[in-house]
Amino acid sequence: MKLLCEKMDFLSVLLLFFSAVAVSRAQVQQELSAETSEGTGINITCSHPSIQADNIHWYRQLPGRGPAFLVNAFKGSKEVPDPEGQVFVSSDRRSSALWLARPRLGDAAVYYCA
Structure with missing residues (x-):
C-alpha cells in the first residue's frame, strides 16, 4: 500500500520547463522551471521587451518530439x-502569459514563446 501511495504522489506532480530563446533579433525570457499538481492551473510568463514581430507565438515541445505550435496573439x-487555457498579451506587447487551466500529466513539456 505504501508503494501505491508513493506512486500516486509522484504522478500528481507536473513539471513544466521553460527556456530563453532568441527570435528575429528579439530576446525573450522565461522562467527556467515551474511545477503544479495535475488539474491545478498554472501561469507561464514570458518577457519580450523588444519584440518586432506582429504576433506572439507559443509552442509546446513534448519529450522526444519537436516543438508544436499552440497559439499566436497580437494583444x-x-x-x-x-x-485548455488562454494566452494573454499585454497592451504594450512587452510580456505575455500562457495560462493552462487544468494541466494533465501528459502536458509536462517545454513551453516556448517567440
Whole structure:
C-alpha cells in the first residue's frame, strides 16, 4: 500500500520547463522551471521587451518530439484549445502569459514563446 501511495504522489506532480530563446533579433525570457499538481492551473510568463514581430507565438515541445505550435496573439487574450487555457498579451506587447487551466500529466513539456 505504501508503494501505491508513493506512486500516486509522484504522478500528481507536473513539471513544466521553460527556456530563453532568441527570435528575429528579439530576446525573450522565461522562467527556467515551474511545477503544479495535475488539474491545478498554472501561469507561464514570458518577457519580450523588444519584440518586432506582429504576433506572439507559443509552442509546446513534448519529450522526444519537436516543438508544436499552440497559439499566436497580437494583444489581449485568446483561447487555447489543447491544452485548455488562454494566452494573454499585454497592451504594450512587452510580456505575455500562457495560462493552462487544468494541466494533465501528459502536458509536462517545454513551453516556448517567440
